Amino acid sequence: MQFLSNLIGGVSLGSVYALIALGYTMVYGIARMLNFAHGDVIMVGAYIVFFTFCSGGMHPLLAILIAMAACTLLGVTIERVAYRPLREAPSLAVLITAIGVSYLLQNGALLLWSANPRAFTSVVSVSPISLFGGQLTIPGNTVINVAVCLVIMVGLTLFVNHTTPGHAMQAVSEDRGAAQLMGINVNATISLTFAIGSALAAVAGALLCSSYPMLQPTTGAMPGIKAFTAAVFGGIGSIPGALLGGILLGVIENLSKAYISTQVSDAIVFLVLIVILLIKPTGLLGKRRVVKV
Amino acid sequence: MAEMLSVKNINVYYGSIHAIKNITFHVDEGEIVTLIGANGAGKTTTMHAISGLLKLQSGEIDYCGQIINKMPAHKIIRLGLAQVPEGRRVFSGLTVQDNLMMGAYTRKDGKDAVQNDLDMVYDLLPRLKERRGQAAGTLSGGEQQMLAIGRALMCKPKMLLMDEPSMGLSPLLVKEIFQIIRDVNRQGVTVLLVEQNAKMALEVANRAYVLETGKIKMEGEATELANNIEVRKAYLGID
Numbered sequence: 224m225q226f227l228s229n230l231i232g233g234v235s236l237g238s239v240y241a242l243i244a245l246g247y248t249m250v251y252g253i254a255r256m257l258n259f260a261h262g263d264v265i266m267v268g269a270y271i272v273f274f275t276f277c278s279g280g281m282h283p284l285l286a287i288l289i290a291m292a293a294c295t296l297l298g299v300t301i302e303r304v305a306y307r308p309l310r311e312a313p314s315l316a317v318l319i320t321a322i323g324v325s326y327l328l329q330n331g332a333l334l335l336w337s338a339n340p341r342a343f344t345s346v347v348s349v350s351p352i353s354l355f356g357g358q359l360t361i362p363g364n365t366v367i368n369v370a371v372c373l374v375i376m377v378g379l380t381l382f383v384n385h386t387t388p389g390h391a392m393q394a395v396s397e398d399r400g401a402a403q404l405m406g407i408n409v410n411a412t413i414s415l416t417f418a419i420g421s422a423l424a425a426v427a428g429a430l431l432c433s434s435y436p437m438l439q440p441t442t443g444a445m446p447g448i449k450a451f452t453a454a455v456f457g458g459i460g461s462i463p464g465a466l467l468g469g470i471l472l473g474v475i476e477n478l479s480k481a482y483i484s485t486q487v488s489d490a491i492v493f494l495v496l497i498v499i500l501l502i503k504p505t506g507l508l509g510k511r512r513v514v515k516v
Numbered sequence: 517m518a519e520m521l522s523v524k525n526i527n528v529y530y531g532s533i534h535a536i537k538n539i540t541f542h543v544d545e546g547e548i549v550t551l552i553g554a555n556g557a558g559k560t561t562t563m564h565a566i567s568g569l570l571k572l573q574s575g576e577i578d579y580c581g582q583i584i585n586k587m588p589a590h591k592i593i594r595l596g597l598a599q600v601p602e603g604r605r606v607f608s609g610l611t612v613q614d615n616l617m618m619g620a621y622t623r624k625d626g627k628d629a630v631q632n633d634l635d636m637v638y639d640l641l642p643r644l645k646e647r648r649g650q651a652a653g654t655l656s657g658g659e660q661q662m663l664a665i666g667r668a669l670m671c672k673p674k675m676l677l678m679d680e681p682s683m684g685l686s687p688l689l690v691k692e693i694f695q696i697i698r699d700v701n702r703q704g705v706t707v708l709l710v711e712q713n714a715k716m717a718l719e720v721a722n723r724a725y726v727l728e729t730g731k732i733k734m735e736g737e738a739t740e741l742a743n744n745i746e747v748r749k750a751y752l753g754i755d
Contacts, residue, residue: 387617387621390610390617390618391618393609393610394607394618397607397609398605398607400569400589400601400605401605401606401607402618403568403569403588403589403590404567404569404589404593404601404605405590405593405618405619405671406590406593406594406622406671407590407618409590
């Protein structure tokens with residue numbers, strides 16, 4: 224029963240990773256860049272929820288909506304100001320810029336909100352579910368994390384596969400030039416991708432800090448890197464891959480913490496990533512992209 | 517007949533290569549005009565300059581009385597100037613029908629009109645109808661070429677830029693593709709055709725330009741050029 228509980232804890236953590244991984248994977252799939260500032264957008268989202276809900280006393284849903292709107296604006300602005308001018312630049316320049324934006328956000332948060340950790344109140348008020356006559360308890364956070372993750376995954380998959388803007392995203396992802404020839408505005412499509420990814424980052428930030436209730440300017444960094452790992456794990460560019468990678472990563476992390484060692488659990492996570500990439504370089508669900516000459 | 521597309525003294529660099537050197541040509545409404553030339557002559561660069569994927573160093577491109585060389589590619593197609601790109605470039609992960617609908621991305625004239633044109637494209641290219649639900653990546657080369665043509669027709673173009681539609685196709689399919697080009701033109705679409713297959717291109721076209729290392733070497737009526745000794749030697753393989 225203890226094992227089952229650890230497993231469920233892993234799925235819960237993994238659902239949050241999956242939400243963050245979506246932002247990485249969609250931006251990579253469509254703009255062909257790694258947005259390393261994505262983790263820090265989560266932190267900003269969490270702070271906004273903190274000030275509106277935890278200390279401001281707003282309704283949690285309203286607080287999250289405000290955070291989503293603010294993060295959308297932040298994500299789109301970052302893209303417009305920092306990444307768009309580098310659209311034709313070598314990818315290394317964009318990567319370095321993304322790392323720079325990440326530090327900018329962290330240091331900005333430090334300046335605005337100080338380094339003092341804040342105690343985050345959970346946005347979830349669902350009561351735990353008791354199973355097997357009380358032997359197994361599933362916390363309310365877990366229920367919400369998994370439910371939110373599934374709803375968003377299904378919604379996003381429907382959006383990408385069954386709407387015109389979704390098809391336009393796929394077209395830009397496959398062949399930017401041909402997409403332009405269809406009349407698709409590539410810049411607008413990339414902005415839309417950043418908007419969606421950043422709005423999801425706000426949700427992820429609220430859920431993450433509800434499960435791990437300590438918030439500081441570096442809060443987003445490690446989950447960001449792990450979610451990026453999850454995206455690569457599942458196959459970067461793939462939405463179901465982000466889900467699979469996120470959940471697997473969460474489960475591996477939680478089980479290593481429980482049965483091997485808390486200290487080396489992160490090392491184990493990355494070890495598994497290395498092994499998977501050695502066997503399948505494109506990740507679990509990734510497709511090989513044929514480079515056109 | 518009225519001049520539809522007018523390319524005036526354009527210079528285009530492809531990276532550091534001066535790919536197009538001061539070329540001038542025009543296409544009249546209703547015509548099929550072909551640019552023929554060997555690999556690397558600058559045919560595709562010219563096409564990309566017209567459709568807005570490449571910027572000009574100097575010169576001007578007029579289309580239906582508007583200067584289009586400063587416009588972004590995604591706006592040029594809204595003027596009814598569509599391109600069938602070299603190498604088809606269909607969206608392999610989308611279905612055949614979704615690819616066609618991507619062609620109609622810019623249209624604002626309502627679902628019925630788009631549905632009408634979808635039916636029209638399926639009439640013209642019945643093989644696409646059979647495969648409408650299939651991912652475009654699973655089509656054969658010939659079918660992908662038809663899809664690329666159908667996709668361009670879905671934007672209701674006044675003019676079609678076709679870049680090497682015969683590339684990599686069997687002789688039978690090449691014939692079929694050229695018949696499609698004739699049919700499309702008969703329905704009132706002006707065509708600018710870039711081809712390595714000079715023989716077929718000169719058969720279908722009204723007028724032709726011969727492009728050599730970024731310059732226009734010759735121009736004239738297609739039938740005239742097909743009988744020109746130099747053209748016959750260099751491009752038709754006839755002594």
